[in-house]
Amino acid sequence: MELKIKHIFFLLILSLLLSVNEGCGQTSYIKGNVSSAGEPVIGALVIIESLNQSQLTDTLGNFAFQQLNHGTYKIKVQAIDYQNYERTVTLKTGDNKKLDIQLDAFKSELNEVVVTGTMKEVSRTSSPIPVEVYTPNYFKKNPTPSLFESLQIVNGVQPQLNCNVCNTGDIHINGMEGPYTMITIDGMPIVSSLSTVYGLSGIPNSMVQRIEVVKGPASTLYGSEAVGGLINIITKDPSTSPRGTVDVFATSQQELNADVSIRSNAGKHTSLLGINYFNFKNKLDVNNDHFTDVTLQDRISVFNKWNFKRKNNRLASVAGRYIYEDRWGGELNYENKFRGTDSVYGESIYTKRYELIGVYQLPVKEKITFQFSLNSHHQNSVYGVMPFIAQQYIGFAQFLYDKKLSARHDLLIGLPFRYIYYDDNTPGTSSADIAEPVNAPQKTFLPGIFVQEEFAINTKLKSLAGLRYDYNSIHGSIFTPRISFKYDLSKTNIIRLSGGNGYRTVNLFTEDHAALTGSREVIISHELKPEKSYNANLNYQKFINTKKGFIGLDLSLFYTYFTNKIIGDFLTDPDKIIYDNLNGYAISKGITLNTDFSFSFPLKIIAGITLMDVYSVQKDSIGVNRRVQQLHAPKISGTFAVTYKINQLGIVIDYTGRVTGPMELPVQTNDYRPSVSPWFSIQNIQITKKINKQFEVYGGVKNLLNYLPKYSLLRSEDPFDKRVNDSVSNPNGYTFDTSYNYAPVQGIRGFAGIRWILQ
Structure with a gap:
């Protein structure tokens, strides 16, 4: 037991x-x-x-x-x-x-491979220059017919309408007017001078691979005009584009936009053909001023790009674009037969534009690239009874020598040459002979050279120094240096410091639409001297990984000091615009923050805010310094884009918008319209349904809050000022004015569209 x-x-x-x-x-x-x-x-x-x-x-x-x-x-x-x-x-x-x-390389709107800051392909985190990247997927969150409108959801970038009748505008960066923003296509100065006013709306989203934005000095690489910032439009690569795409949408206000692209092969070479068409013929008058709220447009743009296969993967591509646009705005009973007469007021603009751009890497051992661009811009326009006929030709050529001297030294040398021919029917292109003025087109030659060295001081600190010399055939020698530093506090904490200067000449009749309307007389007090600016930018980038997702922060402090700034005085005399060099200085300063939240659940948020103060200081008649705020420069603004995916249903919801704070506006003496705009917000919502890998439908609502400005045109009942001196009907002596604008006069509207992609 x-x-x-x-x-x-x-x-x-x-x-x-x-x-x-x-x-x-x-x-x-x-x-x-x-x-x-x-x-x-x-x-x-x-x-x-x-x-x-x-x-x-x-x-x-x-x-x-x-x-x-x-x-x-x-x-x-x-x-x-x-x-x-x-x-x-x-x-x-x-x-x-x-x-x-x-792991695959991360592709987001705020972190991509960039070329704009240094003219070399580097990851954004490696670039000594802070560069913001926006892809077509970002702009699809709020579909628009042109690049100009798309940029309204980019923080610190403000598409500003300058005319309530013809709806032309420019792009402001950090509060500085459009002429201080240089716009390039594939790094070449295609959009400038005359086309800054009318060419922006003709750039279709279908040709865009990505958009890179540099806020601050970019003069060393891109020329003295890049004072306030640079927007570089990178066009699509035919070899990596889908075989075919179709994107068509329409709004409840009868706007129609169609983008079609086709890729084809010819042996080893590839071609991408893109066609954009936009049409809007609906006369709207929500504010009952008997004028069109939105200009009527008929526009077509054709883009064709070829990539050529070469030995050793050397670059060779050429692209061409043609654009034609017919737009007009004015009184509701306007017809083409009234063009240029004082019977019925209208502003009518015909635009024809040709562009050719190309790049060719020389068949030599060293990396030497030749870039070129040509463009022709013809404009036939009438503002009431005032005709404005202008033509502009720009030729650009540049050799780039890219040499890696050692593991720590990179050298870039450029030999640019630019020729600008400009002619119009205004005094701006007349001879100085007052008795017998003759036509004298402006012809500007701009040869130059720039040198840039990128030096890795150690594993954490990198410097980039550059110096550019240009010879302007009108204004002489121009030097534009810059220096930048990038310091990695850690892999997820980056600090950048940049500084440089800019130098800019001015063409009033192509840069200031108010000078063309005929509603005011243009006075040039003295011979205008070129502007100079000194810029500094401090940037901090931080990336945070959490259990719930990814957070990206991008914070920048910017400061620009101007001398000889050319100011348009709209306030001294309501009948005149008086231009002169500033007897003092001007400053643009502020802070901007971009945030990027990507969660482990299907939610993504991109949001930004900009705080800025843009003003000039000038001595008055008694020698006292007087501070004047910059027009159309809100002290606070912000953008947001929220995306939520319902993967089980194949549905994506996008909620986008812009919030704009008060800004100074051009008013007349004793004007009943406020001189400062109110807070306002334009918000949009979109729902996209993916049917299969190739086909999706989308729709939504624009201007969801139905915001409309309370005031716009002054004396729309007398656009030719025929009764301006009538003390009974016009006791304050107001004149017809189209320049008072701070928000689109376009209310709530629905939209719907389809996208088809053949891979």
Whole structure:
């Protein structure tokens, strides 16, 4: 009996030991390595949500989760500069897993490969120059017929309408007027001077691969005109474009926009043909002033780009674009037969534009590239009874020599040449002979040279220094230096400091639409001297990985000081615009913050805010300094784009908008209209339904809050000022004025569209 009890006890002990051993055998581990393009990804966040556990990869990209029970686990990996990764792993009893995780480069609107800051392809986090990147996917959140309107959801960038009748405008960066913003296509100065007023609306989104924005000095690489900032439109690459795309949408106000692109092959070479058509013929008058609220337009743009296959992957491409636009705004009973007469007021503009751009890498051992562009801009316009006929030709050529001197030194040398021919029917292109003036078109030659060196001082600190010399055939020698520093506090904390100067000549009749309307006389007090500016920009970038997603912060402080700034005085005399060099100085300063939130659940938020103060200081007649705020420069503004995906239904919801604070406005003496605009917000919502991989439909509402400005035109009942001196009907002596504007006169409207992509 005793032996039997001992035997049973022994068996119990043995069973317990076996059960403990079996229990220990049930625990497993998941180990792995995270890499990208053969390099370990250091500091990647690896998450097992069900266990509420996370780890950062080590210096070799390794991670390990120990003591795991059998079951199914979802592994998530997040890392700066890379797309999020998810994988489901099932562990059986006693099982172990070793994972090899390859991350793809992160593609977002705020972090991409950029070329604008340095003329070289680098990741945005590696660039010494702060560059913002926006892709067509970002602009699809609020579809518009042109680049000009698309930029309204970019923080710190303000598309400003300058005329309530013909709806022409320009693009302000950090409060500075459109002429201080240089707009390039593939890095070449295609859009400038005359076309800054009328060419922007003709750039269709269908030709855009991405848009890069530099806020602050960019003069060393792109010329003295890039004083306030630079917008570089990178066109699509035919070799990577879909075989065909169609994007068509219409609004409830009868706007119609169609984008079509077709890719074709000719042997090893590829071509991309893009056609954009926009039509709006609906005479709207919501504010009952008997004038069109929105200019009527009929526009077509044709774009064709060729990429040529060459040995050693050397570059060779050429692209051409043609645009024709017929637009008019005015009294509701206006017809073309009244064009240029004083019977019925209208502003009618015919625009024809041709562009050719190309790049060719020389077949030599060193990396030498030749870039060129040609454009022709013809405008036939009438503002009431005042005709404005103008033509402009711009030729541009540039050699770039890119040399890597060592592992730490990069050298870039450029030899640019630019020729500008401009002619119109105004005194701006007349000879100085007052008695017998003759036509004297402006012909400007701008040869130059620039040198830029990028130097990695150590693994954390990088410098970029550049110097540019241009010779302006009218104004002589121009020097534009700049220097920038980039310091990595860590992989996720970056500081950039940039400084430089700019130099700008002015063509009033192409840059200031108010000088063309005929409602005011243009007075030039003295011979205008070129403007000079001194710029500084401090930028801080931070990336945060959390268990719930990714956060990107981009903060910038900017400061620009102007001398010889050319000011248009709208206030001294309501019948005149008086231009002169500023007897003092002007300042643009402020702070801008961009944020990017990408969550592990299907929500993404991009939001930004800009605080700025733009003003001039000039001595008055008694020698006292007087401060004047810049017109159309709100002290506070912000943008947002919220995207939520319902993956099970294939639905995407986009909510976008812009909030604009008070800004100074041009008013007349004793004007009943406020001299400062109110707060306002334009908001939009869109729902997109993906039918399959190739087809989707979308629709929504623009100007969801139905915001409309309370005031716009002054004396719309007498646009030719025929009764301006009638003291009974016009006791304050008001004159017809189209320049008072701070928001589009276009209320709430629905829209619907389709997109089809053939890969």
